[in-house]
Amino acid sequence: MQTNIIPSDGMIIREDTIFAPGTYILPSGIRIAANNVTLSGENVRIISPDQTGVGIHADGQSNIAINDLSLIGYHHAVRFDNCTDVRIESVTVRGTAEIEGIDTFLYLWQALEEAYGGAIFFNHVTNGVIRSCDLQHQMNGIQLYNSSGITAERNNASFNSGWGVYLSNTNECLIQDNQLDFCNRVYRRPESGAIRVEADAAAIVLVKGSSRSKFLRNSCLCGGDGIFVAGYCHPGDITPCNDNLFADNDCRLSPNNAIESTFSRGNIFRRNNCSDSNYGFWMGFSWENTLEDNEINFNRKAGIAAEHAFGFVMRGNRITHNGDGVRLWTRGGAVVPYWPGYEVSYDMTLENNHIEHNDIGFAGYTGDETTAANCHDYRVVGNIFKANRTAAYFKRVDACLVEGNTFTGNLEAAVRMAGHPDVKVEDNIFDENAQNIINE
Numbered sequence: 001m002q003t004n005i006i007p008s009d010g011m012i013i014r015e016d017t018i019f020a021p022g023t024y025i026l027p028s029g030i031r032i033a034a035n036n037v038t039l040s041g042e043n044v045r046i047i048s049p050d051q052t053g054v055g056i057h058a059d060g061q062s063n064i065a066i067n068d069l070s071l072i073g074y075h076h077a078v079r080f081d082n083c084t085d086v087r088i089e090s091v092t093v094r095g096t097a098e099i100e101g102i103d104t105f106l107y108l109w110q111a112l113e114e115a116y117g118g119a120i121f122f123n124h125v126t127n128g129v130i131r132s133c134d135l136q137h138q139m140n141g142i143q144l145y146n147s148s149g150i151t152a153e154r155n156n157a158s159f160n161s162g163w164g165v166y167l168s169n170t171n172e173c174l175i176q177d178n179q180l181d182f183c184n185r186v187y188r189r190p191e192s193g194a195i196r197v198e199a200d201a202a203a204i205v206l207v208k209g210s211s212r213s214k215f216l217r218n219s220c221l222c223g224g225d226g227i228f229v230a231g232y233c234h235p236g237d238i239t240p241c242n243d244n245l246f247a248d249n250d251c252r253l254s255p256n257n258a259i260e261s262t263f264s265r266g267n268i269f270r271r272n273n274c275s276d277s278n279y280g281f282w283m284g285f286s287w288e289n290t291l292e293d294n295e296i297n298f299n300r301k302a303g304i305a306a307e308h309a310f311g312f313v314m315r316g317n318r319i320t321h322n323g324d325g326v327r328l329w330t331r332g333g334a335v336v337p338y339w340p341g342y343e344v345s346y347d348m349t350l351e352n353n354h355i356e357h358n359d360i361g362f363a364g365y366t367g368d369e370t371t372a373a374n375c376h377d378y379r380v381v382g383n384i385f386k387a388n389r390t391a392a393y394f395k396r397v398d399a400c401l402v403e404g405n406t407f408t409g410n411l412e413a414a415v416r417m418a419g420h421p422d423v424k425v426e427d428n429i430f431d432e433n434a435q436n437i438i439n440e
Contacts (some may be wrong), residue, residue, distance in 0.1 A: 007046065013037060019044045019069070029074065032058040040067035048073030051097035051117060058083055066091060075178045076121040076143075086128040093119035098161055102188045104340040106200040108163060108207050116162060118143045122150065130155060135339040141180070144170040153177050163187050164220070167210040169239075176216040180204060184255075192322045197255045202228040206241040217248045220258075226251025226274070231263030232285070240264040247271055257282040258299070261289065269294060279305050280322065285342050287311045294318070299352040302327045303358070308342040325352060325358035325388070330375055332368025345375045352382045361388040361410075365395035365419075374398045376422075385410060391433070394421040403427050413438045 001016040009026045014034035014246060019041030022139040027048045032039065039056065046055055046069060051231050054410035054415040055071040058064050059081040070092040071077040077093040078312045097117025110116055112123060120130055134156050135141035142158025144150055147170045156179040157164040164180030167173065180203035201224030204215060209231075215305030220226035227249065231240035240263055247270040251258035258274035260282040261267055263333075266289065273295045274280035280296040283289065290433035293316040296303035303322040306312060308330055319325040330344045344366065366374045376398035385391035396419035406429045407414035410416040414433040415425055418440040430436040 007044075013039060019194060023047065026055070026111050027053060027321060029053055029055045029057060032056065032061060032064055035061050036063045037061070038065040038067065040069065042064075044068070045070045047071075047370060049278065051075055053093065054079045057081075058086070062086075065089070070094075070121075070261045075117045076115075077119050079121040079123075080125050080128070081123045082125075083122075083128075084126045084153070086122075086125060087131070088120060088129070088133060090133065091120075092134040094137055096138045096140075101161075102186050102195070103190070104199070105187055106185065108200055108205060108228075108230050109168070112145050112168075115143060115145070116140055118162070118166075119157070121145075122147045125150065129153075133157075135313065136160065140164075141183075142166065144168070144173065144289075146170065148172050150174075151176075155179070158182050160201075162201055163205045164337075167207070167213070169208040170210045171212050171215040174216070175204065175213065175218060175254065179219045180223070181219055181221040182223070183220075184222060198224050200224065200228065202226065203251070204228070206230065206244065207239070208233060209239040211240075211242045212245060214245045215247070215249060216245075218250070220251045221247055222253045223251070224254065225256050225258045225260050226254050226277070227260070228257075228260045229261035229264050229267065231261075235333070236369035238263070242266045244268070245270070249273070252276045254278065262286055265289070268292075271295075274303075275299065279303075280319075281305065283308060283309055283312070289313075290315075292316045296325075297321050300322065306348070307331060307343065308345055310342075310346045310348065312347075313349045313351070314353065315349075315351045319353055319358065319361075320356045322358045323360075324362045324363045325355045326353075327360075327363045328378060329363070329365050329367050329376065329428045332366065344372065344373050347377045349379045349381070350383060351379070354384050354386075355388065355391070356384070356386040359390075360393050361385045361391040363393045364397050364400065365393070369396070369419075376400070379403075380405060384408070385414065390416045392416070393418075394423050395419040396421060398422045400402060400424070401426075407431065407433055407436070409433065417438070 010028040021043035023045040055074040055077040062084040065087040119135040125147040139162040150173040158181040185199040185201035203220035203223040243266040254277040258277040275297040280303040288311040302324040378400040400423040
């Protein structure tokens with residue numbers, strides 16, 4: 001082991017090394033060129049005067065560890081390519097490369113060769129740990145491309161203008177107990193000049209088939225979106241992000257979606273707080289997802305919104321004080337050719353939820369009279385609907401069931417139907433509603 005080493009610009013390291021305390025200007029960075037190397041150094045600051053290049057790089061090595069260093073500048077502060085069994089702990093990064101601000105919308109599917117700047121970057125890494133790192137105040141915290149078996153835990157990647165944790169074609173990871181707050185971006189829309197917090201910034205992003213990972217107990221407050229799962233890759237690649245678990249994440253206070261998950265299958269969303277946002281869940285063009293035991297309160301437009309979706313189970317959620325509590329629908333018209341095979345929404349189960357003080361508790365409808373088929377097979381079973389303006393609304397739907405629910409104190413109607421829907425209403429309890437059933 002080398003100890004008390006003064007690093008030099010472009011230095012190549014082939015054995016365990018501890019840097020001497022100090023601040024070092026190293027625009028060409030450092031390269032690790034051997035297996036079984038640990039690089040560390042308390043009170044060590046490595047700086048690039050601009051935002052180009054890589055601070056610490058390894059390519060093709062295994063059993064590499066970096067501990068306790070601080071880096072400022074560079075395009076990527078720490079980058080591993082084609083590595084196995086790596087560990088980064090207690091590293092602090094600031095000031096990596098950012099793109100232009102208010103007039104730039106982020107591109108979620110950026111190619112590897114054009115990847116945005118960020119603190120820690122993995123490409124084709126297998127079995128890695130990123131733990132207890134401070135990755136705030138830049139564009140991106142952790143970027144994972146083409147990797148698997150990565151654990152990212154107890155990191156702080158807040159106040160970034162892009163993404164806290166980003167996964168592209170990355171599978172079987174554990175992302176837990178991270179603080180990823182205020183990952184958002186101000187964007188000026190070119191057509192109107194309107195300025196909003198959006199631009200696809202988010203605390204957590206999954207693209208290009210990132211599947212079978214667990215996202216547990218992360219704080220995703222005030223993100224452009226809290227969590228964004230994007231299974232459709234422009235300009236037309238179908239790359240669903242499937243079979244992920246999202247549990248106990250705090251995704252409140254997004255000006256857009258607390259959780260957006262689209263064009264993906266088999267994801268489970270359990271005990272997340274998706275409140276105080278524009279939408280709690282936006283779930284368009286997805287299928288066979290489970291939403292259970294989530295807090296979905298005080299969202300402006302809707303608690304759960306799923307257009308052109310099918311095969312959901314939504315159970316045990318608390319859905320209160322939203323515009324629509326749950327909205328399931330098809331727009332019809334020109335949107336259908338965008339995703340062939342998803343002409344309508346169908347086979348959706350809403351069971352044992354508490355749905356209270358919404359404008360409309362449940363809304364299921366076919367939005368365009370010219371659509372060839374109606375949405376169908378919505379099952380609304382065993383829920384408590386209390387003090388909504390309208391508890392359940394159906395329009396132009398087929399083969400739907402409303403059974404075993406309790407409707408109490410709903411201000412205009414418990415069940416409201418329009419457009420000749422096929423809805424069976426049976427074995428419900430109606431108590432002190434303005435009207436129990438309205439047919440329009």
